[in-house]
Amino acid sequence: MSTTASEQHPSVLLVDDDATLRERLGRAFRERGWEVTTAADYEAALVAARRESPEYAVVDLRMPGHSGLELVRDLLAVDAATRIVVLTGYGSIATTVDAIRLGAVNYLPKPADVDDILAAFARATHEPAVAAPETLQAPSLARAEWEHIHRVLADSAGNISEAARKLGIHRRSLQRKLQKYPPSR
Template sequence: MPERFLIVDDDPTFTRVLARAMTRRGFDVDVARDVEDARARAYAQPPALATVDLKMDGPSGLALIPDLRALSPTMKILVLTGYASIATTVEAIKAGADNYLPKPADADQILRALGADITLTTRDADIPDTPMSVNRLEWEHIQKVLQEHEGNISATARALGMHRRTLQRKLAKHPVRR
């Protein structure tokens, strides 16, 4: 009997591609578009593996992780996000996730991160030759301080010593890759 794999993400294109890839690899795939739908599906048929998107319509995927962990302590949970930062990585791991990957990630990377048994040769994580750029470091620091202030923009701006509007403009931009 194939292992159940739960994909929790509000992006229909991403979920369609990932579900197809996991089905080809022999998993019984279930897709949920939000936290409430994911809870219902997980309680109906507990999965062995799960990917959870961080930012979705409604509650964050972080709200789902403790419920999945309580349902099955052996379940492997991976947080996927297009808004990766050190602060959100720490929060995901504290909430009970086994691993964390920035999007885009392919099916093989996801399975490796989940520690699933795949027939590919696994290689060590690539360590970049160059350090993060100043812009990326700034993004990481802002995310950390924002997390410490529970998403409060005004308190974060005060802590960073910048104008609230400047912080809002920085947050409206997509994260810097490197």
């Protein structure tokens, strides 16, 4: 059986507004023989995908402007064969379901390294095991609250007064909650 050039050097599009993470992942993929294209936002990612459609894509969920979920949908509109893993620091069951429903093959919480991402792509290509090796651990109530607050704050473009209004709490209460570290899972 002969191999094509793309099988020897798979292509991946890395989309994240965090330049350090984007370049670190890009370097790690290149060291493993991948052809890497990077983009900092939705628009740059679509330009790159239209120029040369990637076989794989790693998309950050939260970016300025359009969300990673919108990018998943639009990358698959460019090429339905692109396999996409969504990364996020604001993971929740609802966004996981949305990402998979839109066509992502997997979903990973940050921080994730290249080995985690490759494993996520590999898991997506195999049939699900009868007994899942990992059990889903629901986040604690404190963690769910922290994620919800940060999601509302991001949706409010960082405006604390608007986020407090949407959450139905006083602005100072929200400021105190934002000063706390995220609770452990």
